[in-house]
Amino acid sequence: MQEITILNERRRDMDIAAEEANRGPNETRMQRTFKAEQTRRDYEMQLGLVKAEFRKLPAIQIEQAKCLKNFNELMFNYHSQMETLLVKHRADKV
Structure with missing residues (x-):
C-alpha cells in the first residue's frame, strides 16, 4: 500500500523538522517551528488517510496479510539458515 510508504516518509x-526546530540560531527558529508544525499536520493527514483505507479492508484480508508477512519472514530465515549451513559445509558452490 502506497499510503503506508507515504506515511513513513511523512513521519x-x-x-527531521522537529530536530531542526530545536537546533540552530534563534533568528530562524520561528521558520523552523512553522515547518515542524506543517510537517506534523501533513503526517496527521496521511495517518487519517491510512486509517480510512484500513477501514475499507475486511478484517480477514488484514489477517491474511499478517499471515503472509509471517510466512515470508519464516521462509527468509529458513533460506538464510540453509545458505549458512551450505557455506559451513563448503557445499555452497554445488
Whole structure:
C-alpha cells in the first residue's frame, strides 16, 4: 500500500523538522517551528488517510496479510539458515 510508504516518509520528515526546530540560531527558529508544525499536520493527514483505507479492508484480508508477512519472514530465515549451513559445509558452490 502506497499510503503506508507515504506515511513513513511523512513521519521521517516530521522527525527531521522537529530536530531542526530545536537546533540552530534563534533568528530562524520561528521558520523552523512553522515547518515542524506543517510537517506534523501533513503526517496527521496521511495517518487519517491510512486509517480510512484500513477501514475499507475486511478484517480477514488484514489477517491474511499478517499471515503472509509471517510466512515470508519464516521462509527468509529458513533460506538464510540453509545458505549458512551450505557455506559451513563448503557445499555452497554445488
